[in-house]
Amino acid sequence: MRELRVSTKSRAYSVYVGTALLARLPELLKQHNIQTNQKLFxxxxSHVAPLxxxxxxxxxxxxxxRVDMSVVPAGESSKSLEVLDRLYADAIQAGLDxxxxxxxxxxxxxxxxxxxLAASFMRGIPFVQLPTTLLAHDSSIGGKVGINHKLGKNYMGAFHQPLFVLFDVNILTTLPERELTAGFAEVIKHALIWDSNFVSWLEKNNMALRNRDLPILEEAIYRGCKVKISVVSDDETESGIRAILNYGHTIGHALESVSSYKRYTHGEAIAIGMVGAAMLSVEILSAPAQLVEDTELLLRKFSLPTRIQDQWTEDSLLQLMKRDKKAKHGIYTFILSKELGxxxxVHDIPEEKIRKVLHQLKEVSR
Ligand SMILES: NC(=O)c1ccc[n+]([C@@H]2O[C@H](COP(=O)([O-])OP(=O)(O)OC[C@H]3O[C@@H](n4cnc5c(N)ncnc54)[C@H](O)[C@@H]3O)[C@@H](O)[C@H]2O)c1
Ligand SMILES: [Zn+2]
Structure with a gap:
């Protein structure tokens, strides 16, 4: 078992990564001063529960x-007020305090x-993150929690840091292929924004990773978590550097939204978005064209898409980007790159440059 430390202004906590860790949960709870007279919820x-x-x-x-359990339907639609309301009811009936x-x-x-739920129930109770998808190596760290509104994603939320995060890598053996692939997009993002050695390591180990070689997967998760921790430790509430975690996300979110979250997984959308960001970097920062080629090559090694295959108009995508709630300081802000890692x-990006990139993204790559 390997341990990483996250320290934010509000609290410091550990991220444990390893194999066969679930069985160690009771011992870890006790180490964190959780006593058996404290109820667990x-x-x-519905996919994870039976497994x-x-x-x-x-x-x-x-x-x-003493453990009470509530099972929500699998899928994004459970991040809703209705499902949260049911959880509050279950929590009250279970006698949580x-x-x-x-x-x-x-x-x-x-x-x-x-x-x-933990952030809001009785004005906040502790919680533990036990991630079961590769993508969740990202989402379980940093304390951002929340639900969606019918009018848009992640509109209600809070910053609530967990007591600890425990990632049992064995659990990824049952993860559907497409979800694993989507998770690789966030792993690749962590490498591309922070660590060129990690980029080369991913290139070299892509087959072992896709074949779910557990020690190699563990290493990838460990390194990915390390990047996320470095970024969020400096900036818990997203006032500055934390924005770089959105690399590839401006175009990615627009693609998810234009296709009503049905055509692409989040990872697939941001994979295309990262290629777009690299293309825009060539336009705006005079990054070498090689950056685009290398980015595409890496993503393809993980079977991730690198081009927009549908006929969405540039206008419909631009419209959605304008509405992106992260838009600040002028209209378009992007995370751009001069080199891998x-x-x-970059603020105030001219619209015609983005339009050009969106057009390029529709061309078939070499
Ligand atoms: N809080 C953050 O910082 C942050 C960051 C990134 C993403 N997110 C959020 O994360 C969500 C996406 O997470 P996700 O991709 O993990 O999706 P998910 O939680 O829906 O899981 C994907 C699918 O895999 C199934 N599954 C999960 N673990 C499994 C396992 N071990 N074996 C078999 N099946 C399994 C689930 O039931 C589901 O059907 C989005 O709502 C996004 O907004 C949050
Ligand atoms: Zn993401």
Whole structure:
């Protein structure tokens, strides 16, 4: 088991990454001063529950903990007020109090939803992140929790840091292929924004990673978490450097939104977005054209898309980018890169440059 430390202004906590870690949850809770008289409230989804809930509940009960469980439907639609309301009801009926602990056991959906439950229930109770998707190596760190509104994604939320994060890599063996691939996009993003050695390492290990070689996956998660931690430790509430985590996300979010979140997984959308960001970097920062080629090559090694294959108009995408709630200081702000492993925030990007890039993204690549 490997341990990383996150230290933000509001609290410091550990991220544990390793194999066969779920069985160690009772011991880790006790190490974090959670006593057996504190109720545990496990939130998970309808895919994860039948596969793993026993693996988690049994050791906890054997160790003397009282555990109640609530299972939400798998999928993004559970990040809603309706599902949150049901969780509040379950939590009240289970008799949770201020000393109770929420266990968020699932992908980014469960992490965001159960994290927001913990942030708001009785003005905030502790919670533990138990991520079960590769993407969740990203979402479980940093304390951003929340739900969606019918009118848009992630409109209600809070910053609530977990007690600790425990990533049991074994759990990825059952993750559907497309979800694994989507997770690689965020791993690649962490390498591209921060660490050129990590970029080369991913190039070299792509086959082992795609074949779910567990020690190699563990290393990728460890390195990805390390980048996320470096960024959020400096900037807990996203006033500055944390924005670089949005590399590829401006175009990515527009693609997700224009296709009503059905055509692309989040990872696929940001993969295309990262190619777009590299193209824009060539336009705006005079980055070498090689940056685009290298980015595409890496993404393709992980079977991620690099081009827009549908006929969305540039106008419809630009319209959505303008509405992106991160737009600040002028209309378009992008995270751009001069070389693999380094990025910067660039404001006031002229619309015609973005239009050009969106057009290029529709061309078939070599
Ligand atoms: N808070 C943050 O900082 C942050 C960052 C990035 C993304 N997010 C959020 O994360 C969400 C996406 O997360 P996600 O991609 O993990 O999606 P997800 O939670 O919906 O999980 C993807 C699918 O895999 C299934 N699944 C999960 N673990 C499994 C396992 N081990 N075996 C088999 N099936 C499994 C789930 O049931 C689901 O069907 C989005 O809502 C996004 O907004 C949050
Ligand atoms: Zn993302």
């Amino acid at each position: 496990l939130v998970t989804d 793993y809930s026993e693996n988690i509940v049994e050791p906890l009960r054997n160790a003397g903990f 201020r000393s109770s602990v929420v266990l968020a056991f699932g992908g980014g959906v469960v992490g965001d939803l159960a994290g927001f 380094r990025v910067e925030v």
